[in-house]
Amino acid sequence: MLLEIDDIHVHYGKIAALKGISVSVDQGEIVTLIGANGAGKTTTLKTISGLRNLSSGAVRFDGKDISRMPGHKRVLAGIGQAPEGRGIFPGMTVEENLLMGAYARKDSAAKELAEAYELFPRLAERRSQAGGTMSGGEQQMLAIGRALMAKPKVLLLDEPSMGLAPMLVQQIFSIIVEINRRGTTVLLVEQNAQQALQIAHRAYVLETGRVVKAAPAGELLDDPQVRAAYLGGASGDDLTGASDVQSVDAAGTSGTAEAADDSEEGTSR
Ligand SMILES: Nc1ncnc2c1ncn2[C@@H]1O[C@H](COP(=O)(O)OP(=O)(O)O)[C@@H](O)[C@H]1O
Ligand SMILES: [Mg+2]
Secondary structure, three states: OOEEEEEEEEEEOOEEEEEEEEEEEOOOOEEEEEOOOOOOHHHHHHHHHOOOOOOEEEEEEOOEEOOOOOHHHHHHHOEEEEOOOOOOOOOOEHHHHHHHOOOOOOOOOHHHHHHHHHHOHHHHHOOOOEHHHOOHHHHHHHHHHHHHOOOOOEEEEEOOOOOOOHHHHHHHHHHHHHHHHOOOEEEEEEOOHHHHHHHOOEEEEEEOOEEEEEEEHHHHHOOHHHHHHHOOOOOHHHOOOOOOOOOOOOOOOOOOHHHHHHHHHOOOO
């Protein structure tokens, strides 16, 4: 396993946010955590990236126990995060924001910058524009691009589709598939469960600080309880517009950057 969290308990003061969560992510996978507001998804990602402390349990990465490793060292070890709410630097240009993602590296970031611009042509067009003046979707792309600049082995994404128009949501999901196809393991937190389950290999359902289900993502798409609670209760066919992202087989063959670029042509400018 590339990443393993083992029975972690995390508190905010006296309040237990995570009550024994275990999740594992294998090299090359897209794993998604779904669940309602307050279930503990963000806290789980923050604990992996070192922004929250464990009360008990362990986080293991690449075979090492990193439970006590400071966050900046986890970035160097290969854990990249695009945080909830994006967290870009509004007064810095797009390019400066991207370069911030590589600040801890000693070698040149030119190759990663070129790759980020290839993955997100919109960012290349706007490289000199202030981050804070970008649209919501563009800021999300910037946050993901910045996280990729550190060449992470695993990319943690916290609700990347939040607040985006449907076409942009689809584009972000296509880009996640492409990032994975290029070799980055992804742990994806989403409230948009339908689309998350369509691109993920495996999924965990969180409820009030616990894992209540873990299964291949395709199985959860067909699970009546999951459908009722997280997918609007509808059966596959009548989900209007929500299922534009094609499902991806284990080799991750669909959802290319080209497809993402094409769909971008249709967005408002
Ligand atoms: N900064 C905080 N202070 C106190 N409680 C928090 C804080 N952040 C989150 N919580 C609580 O922890 C639980 C899990 O929250 P969170 O991980 O943000 O859930 P999710 O991302 O699934 O919506 C919730 O009960 C939430 O109210
Ligand atoms: Mg959250």
